[in-house]
Amino acid sequence: xxxxxxxxxxxxxxxxxxxxxxxxxxxxxxxxxxxxxxxxxxxxxxxxxxxxxxxxxxxxxxxxxxxxxxxxxxxxxxxxxxxxxxxxxxxxxxxxxxxxxxxxxxxxxxxxxxxxxxxxxxxxxxxxxxxxxxxxxxxxxxxxxxxxxxxxxxxxxxxxxxxxxxxxxxxxxxxxxxxxxxxxxxxxxxxxxxxxxxxxxxxxxxxxxxxxxxxxxxxxxxxxxxxxxxxxxxxxxxxxxxxxxxxxxxxxxxxxxxxxxxxxxxxxxxxxxxxxxxxxxxxxxxxxxxxxxxxxxxxxxxxxxxxxxxxxxxxxxxxxxxxxxxxxxxxxxxxxxxxxxxxxxxxxxxxxxxxxxxxxxxxxxxxxxxxxxxxxxxxxxxxxxxxxxxxxxxxxxxxxx
Amino acid sequence: xxxxxxxxxxxxxxxxxxxxxxxxxxxxxxxxxxxxxxxxxxxxxxxxxxxxxxxxxxxxxxxxxxxxxxxxxxxxxxxxxxxxxxxxxxxxxxxxxxxxxxxxxxxxxxxxxxxxxxxxxxxxxxxxxxxxxxxxxxxxxxxxxxxxxxxxxxxxxxxxxxxxxxxxxxxxxxxxxxxxxxxxxxxxxxxxxxxxxxxxxxxxxxxxxxxxxxxxxxxxxxxxxxxxxxxxxxxxxxxxxxxxxxxxxxxxxxxxxxxx
Numbered sequence: 001x002x003x004x005x006x007x008x009x010x011x012x013x014x015x016x017x018x019x020x021x022x023x024x025x026x027x028x029x030x031x032x033x034x035x036x037x038x039x040x041x042x043x044x045x046x047x048x049x050x051x052x053x054x055x056x057x058x059x060x061x062x063x064x065x066x067x068x069x070x071x072x073x074x075x076x077x078x079x080x081x082x083x084x085x086x087x088x089x090x091x092x093x094x095x096x097x098x099x100x101x102x103x104x105x106x107x108x109x110x111x112x113x114x115x116x117x118x119x120x121x122x123x124x125x126x127x128x129x130x131x132x133x134x135x136x137x138x139x140x141x142x143x144x145x146x147x148x149x150x151x152x153x154x155x156x157x158x159x160x161x162x163x164x165x166x167x168x169x170x171x172x173x174x175x176x177x178x179x180x181x182x183x184x185x186x187x188x189x190x191x192x193x194x195x196x197x198x199x200x201x202x203x204x205x206x207x208x209x210x211x212x213x214x215x216x217x218x219x220x221x222x223x224x225x226x227x228x229x230x231x232x233x234x235x236x237x238x239x240x241x242x243x244x245x246x247x248x249x250x251x252x253x254x255x256x257x258x259x260x261x262x263x264x265x266x267x268x269x270x271x272x273x274x275x276x277x278x279x280x281x282x283x284x285x286x287x288x289x290x291x292x293x294x295x296x297x298x299x300x301x302x303x304x305x306x307x308x309x310x311x312x313x314x315x316x317x318x319x320x321x322x323x324x325x326x327x328x329x330x331x332x333x334x335x336x337x338x339x340x341x342x343x344x345x346x347x348x349x350x351x352x353x354x355x356x357x358x359x360x361x362x363x364x365x366x367x368x369x370x371x372x373x374x375x376x377x378x379x380x381x382x383x384x385x386x387x388x389x390x391x392x393x394x395x396x397x398x399x400x401x
Numbered sequence: 402x403x404x405x406x407x408x409x410x411x412x413x414x415x416x417x418x419x420x421x422x423x424x425x426x427x428x429x430x431x432x433x434x435x436x437x438x439x440x441x442x443x444x445x446x447x448x449x450x451x452x453x454x455x456x457x458x459x460x461x462x463x464x465x466x467x468x469x470x471x472x473x474x475x476x477x478x479x480x481x482x483x484x485x486x487x488x489x490x491x492x493x494x495x496x497x498x499x500x501x502x503x504x505x506x507x508x509x510x511x512x513x514x515x516x517x518x519x520x521x522x523x524x525x526x527x528x529x530x531x532x533x534x535x536x537x538x539x540x541x542x543x544x545x546x547x548x549x550x551x552x553x554x555x556x557x558x559x560x561x562x563x564x565x566x567x568x569x570x571x572x573x574x575x576x577x578x579x580x581x582x583x584x585x586x587x588x589x590x591x592x593x594x595x596x597x598x599x600x601x602x603x604x605x606x607x608x609x610x611x612x613x614x615x616x617x618x619x620x621x622x623x624x625x626x627x628x629x630x631x632x633x634x635x636x637x638x639x640x641x642x643x644x645x646x647x648x649x650x651x652x653x654x655x656x657x658x659x660x661x
Binding site for chain 1: 472
């Protein structure tokens with residue numbers, strides 16, 4: 001603050017004052033992400049969606065600029081920034097292309113982050129460094145045909161055989177599947193039986209490289225939205241990986257997966273926020289141009305009230321998402337913040353995108369219209385990285401604990 | 402090699418233009434960007450740094466807020482940033498600006514000085530060549546290509562339908578065109594690093610060999626009589642006439658306005 005200026009906050013007798021303004025470096029980072037998104041990502045968004053094409057050229061550009069390792073320390077090849085900067089990157093990319101947003105989110109939150117958090121020094125050198133530099137792309141596999149919200153349904157097994165783990169099973173709906181080079185895989189390593197005879201699976205997490213014999217890809221999913229992101233089935237048939245590719249402690253896979261998903265929820269919340277903000281921005285521009293009854297439709301009170309509601313929701317979501325990102329930087333546990341941000345941002349993304357289509361009228365229903373794609377992209381944010389129902393379980397669980 | 406790049410924070414033409422009562426721009430109230438020609442000049446310097454390992458210093462004269470443009474330059478890869486700011490320097494035209502920048506650059510070691518051709522706010526294209534005059538350096542303006550060979554620079558100077566290839570011994574000054582290159586993006590880590598570094602701030606007292614009478618609004622020979630944003634024209638008058646009548650109608654209007 002320049003000398004001589006006096007703000008009411010100065011007389012506040014509190015050591016910490018809530019500050020909702022971004023500092024200069026985060027503002028500049030946002031300007032960078034925005035410029036990149038507008039210049040490099042937006043022109044491809046429609047084509048990538050229409051052709052269900054993975055935007056490899058964008059990933060290569062993002063690699064050169066360090067977007068694939070934003071919250072990773074410099075000594076491991078990252079940018080040395082924080083989770084908030086990463087969230088803003090996903091937000092700005094998603095404003096123009098939900099596909100590009102989730103590629104960065106799945107890579108960073110679900111593959112880079114667990115190796116950074118749980119990896120040994122050797123694993124960090126071998127995997128984290130090339131991932132953070134963007135030379136390698138990452139993915140994460142927990143979900144299976146019989147295991148979505150209920151992780152106990154995981155069937156994939158890992159059995160230790162001498163110096164190798166043998167993986168058998170399959171994973172579905174894996175973002176960045178086939179395109180990624182490094183996969184974090186959750187598998188059962190033990191089944192315990194309690195005194196009452198009930199079975200409980202114990203999980204561990206593993207690092208698996210593409211190209212490992214016995215690791216193949218099944219069908220590519222055709223999706224409603226985020227159609228440029230590659231979503232594949234992963235198949236493990238007697239897939240042997242080195243013993244040292246166990247990530248974190250044996251039997252701690254469930255905790256690792258849940259902690260990883262907490263971080264992932266911040267990424268997806270940022271994606272949802274971006275989609276909502278993009279839909280709002282597109283609509284604001286449209287209603288100034290579109291004329292009906294001799295006036296721009298922005299002159300009608302219905303339009304104005306809808307826009308006001310959309311803006312209010314986007315702003316509220318942004319505060320929750322940024323708060324969750326800040327919590328990840330400063331707190332050991334940030335499950336509640338992440339679930340709250342993800343639940344709200346995803347639901348308002350769907351709501352705001354739907355309102356955006358409505359305000360566009362018939363044009364909004366046409367494939368060439370950006371908000372049409374945004375509405376389809378928004379839906380998945382209510383489902384993946386834990387459905388909205390799972391977020392409600394996490395939030396209420398925390399309240400009633 | 403040591404390269405000094407002069408950059409300017411200019412209004413973003415996407416935002417509105419605001420004026421002070423004296424007709425100068427109210428720079429504090431507008432959205433700003435790094436002047437496009439200057440950004441190309443900075444990129445040219447950074448390319449030479451990539452190639453030969455140069456030290457690149459970005460320098461700007463402006464309000465304290467102009468620090469932002471130096472941070473941006475550093476986030477792109479400049480090693481140092483120098484902000485020349487002082488109340489007595491306010492309201493400067495090209496003469497006072499070039500005097501100030503030359504006075505600041507006299508403190509520095511350099512092999513090459515690169516400026517943008519012109520700034521999108523004033524569009525004069527005078528500051529670069531004037532700095533070279535103050536410092537007694539050769540100048541090559543309108544560079545569309547820059548090469549360094551030994552102690553020499555070889556520059557393609559854009560000239561209407563052709564270009565001239567000029568060779569000059571360093572130290573010298575080059576003014577860069579936006580077409581020279583595609584400036585690189587910043588990186589997130591570069592931005593964080595730029596904010597961890599110190600920016601050197603100089604005032605009037607740091608300027609070498611300059612006279613007070615050549616500084617600021619007082620030292621500016623240019624006097625602005627009036628300045629305004631573009632005024633929207635009225636909707637005009639629409640008439641539908643047969644061609645003969647239309648000709649005489651138009652002739653009448655032109656005579657009324659004393660055009661013919």
